[in-house]
Amino acid sequence: MMTAAKTPRFDIVGQALSDASRTRMLCELMDGRAYTNKELASAAGVTAQTATAHLRLLQNADLIVAEKRGRCVFNRLANEEVARMLEQLAVIAPSSSLHHVQRRKAGEIAQVRSCYDHLAGPLAVAMTEQFLARGLLREENGAFAVRPGEEWQKLGVTLPQKLGRQPFARPCMDWTERKLHVSGPLGKQVLSHALERGWMQRNTHKRGLTLTGPGRRALQEILDLNCGELINA
Amino acid sequence: MMTAAKTPRFDIVGQALSDASRTRMLCELMDGRAYTNKELASAAGVTAQTATAHLRLLQNADLIVAEKRGRCVFNRLANEEVARMLEQLAVIAPSSSLHHVQRRKAGEIAQVRSCYDHLAGPLAVAMTEQFLARGLLREENGAFAVRPGEEWQKLGVTLPQKLGRQPFARPCMDWTERKLHVSGPLGKQVLSHALERGWMQRNTHKRGLTLTGPGRRALQEILDLNCGELINA
DNA sequence: AAATCCCTTCGATGCAGAACGAACTGTAAT
DNA sequence: ATTACAGTTCGTTCTGCATCGAAGGGATTT
Incomplete structure (x- = not known):
């Protein structure tokens, strides 16, 4: 049964997006490929234990899916909607460096x-x-x-x-x-x-x-x- | 040589979205209209003091803009991109799959x-x-x-x-x-x-x-x- | 078998922030 | 002038959680 017209729980996803370590991981995952726990820990600049906690949180928010293969765990974005949401988020999210500078600096961002x-x-x-x-x-x-x-x-x-x-x-x-x-x-x-x-x-x-x-x-x-x-x- | 991290700061916006009171306010604002502090406090189910803190946070994240008029403060979404981002977020967010969020399109809001x-x-x-x-x-x-x-x-x-x-x-x-x-x-x-x-x-x-x-x-x-x-x- | 590696769990620590009561400022109604 | 109201500021409390060290599981290699 469905509850009566309740507000969407933006906060659940927002909570998952509220930490810089997690968003650094998500940025890494935005190319659609799968990365191991250790790779993402390194990308986020935290230890493996911390990364484990973060990745579990992202999983529970249905932003990523994990696949165990041997002793490694491969993580990837859950689906295309997540990627689209992140792209839309990037439109309004401030950037570490300046947006306009990014666009004009030839070659700094991949043109393709x-x-x-x-x-x-x-x-x-x-x-x-x-x-x-x-x-x-x-x-x-x-x-x-x-x-x-x-x-x-x-x-x-x-x-x-x-x-x-x-x-x-x-x-x-x-x-x-x-x-x-x-x-x-x-x-x-x-x-x-x-x-x-x-x-x-x-x-x-x-x-x-x-x-x-x-x-x-x-x-x-x-x-x-x-x-x-x-x-x- | 790796260039300095120029990743979008998803976490800044995510932080603003990470609290249920704030997202309830944003849901209220998604019809494109302006609401007062008190109205949003009531919508979120918190006191006015708490709402003030939340609204300031949303302002600092550039998600809303506020305009003082008389003794009231009118808050509305900062721009169309914020609304689009929230809609995209609603695709991901739990319990929102059926209820399409009512965003303002032409003629959707009461004319009177x-x-x-x-x-x-x-x-x-x-x-x-x-x-x-x-x-x-x-x-x-x-x-x-x-x-x-x-x-x-x-x-x-x-x-x-x-x-x-x-x-x-x-x-x-x-x-x-x-x-x-x-x-x-x-x-x-x-x-x-x-x-x-x-x-x-x-x-x-x-x-x-x-x-x-x-x-x-x-x-x-x-x-x-x-x-x-x-x-x- | 032992060694190595990836990942996880547990416990401790320390910080961020959500909430409200009380008190204050400024505007509007009577 | 007095009252009512919208919003803010301040201080306090309490919960959540990001982080890491230490230790434990499971898989692969030697």
């Missing part, structure tokens, strides 16, 4: 990076703008409606039979660009296809990605994107 | 409502504009000067002998319209008269009001107001 399981950053924003300009996507009251097009196939996207029903493409706010890019199953397919084809490679330990020559050419050909303007490396 | 003891909302704003256009009110350095007129009588307003002495009509900022409407004794008389005559009725629970047929006709006749344009119910 992943956001949980999909592309983010200027490249993702530019691609999304192309999708919208070509009528492949339409923004409809805060959601993305997907229209068929040969570009999807070239990007490795398999469209579902029934378009427009489920959230196949979701708008996701990029916190450095403050513009929309595509998440959801569509965004996920685009990234995994790009990684398979060697269009880009994951950097060490972070969400950064490196766009390769073939990737540059592929995006130029499929979407007429001039990646040289975006990534001045 | 009360603000303590006087009318507010688009209807009140439209009436005030009529008062000004007909010369019944004049804005003088931030205050309303009242001029005599037969409309006042028809609206149930008894003017005091000495006009202009004390603030008989005060300008009151409507938070959703961002325009002025009339408070003070004059606004109070208008509302109580309208309720007496059955021009409108109080809704359950909130400050919402329902404009009745006779009320619609009365306002049409007295002020030439077309209420149909305002209230699309």
